[in-house]
Amino acid sequence: MRGFWLLVHVLGFTLWLGGGIATMVAGISAKNFAPTERLRSYKLIGAIQRLLVGPGAIAVVLSGIVLSMPYMRSGDMPGWLNLMMGAGVLGALAAVGISVPTAAKLGRLETDARGELPEAFQALRKRQILAASIAGGLGLIAMFAATLGKG
Secondary structure, three states, X not given: OHHHHHHHHHHHHHHHHHHHHHHHHHHHHHOOOOHHHHHHHHHHHHHHHHHHHHHHHHHHHXXXXXXXXXXHHHOXXXXXXXXXXXXXXXXXXXXXXXXXXXXXXXXXXXXXXXXXXXXXXHHXXXXXXXXXXXXXXXXXXXXXXXXXXXX
């Protein structure tokens, strides 16, 4: 059963971090688009966040809890595991609680009557950038803790 949960864990962080990188590339590429095309790209970003990042982050946390049970039962929690768990849970909370809902809001925006970006766009975009950067950074810290800290 451990193999199954390890697979879920690896797939989860692949979806989470891969989706985050795809979001970043799409957002950077869309900066030069006309307003209508830019908002279309944010519909795609919303789908990436909703279908990849959110489920991936949830899968990582759930499988991480299951995989860490033997350590918790023994009372011997190594430092790398504590760092991985702390960064992973905080990153997943930022992804699922802020980044995914913000991307969904961005994906629902339409151009205003003049054909320009709506007023809410810039504030939502800044929130998305900050939340996704924090979530992704914490996800990377968790991955580094598990790969480099475990030694």
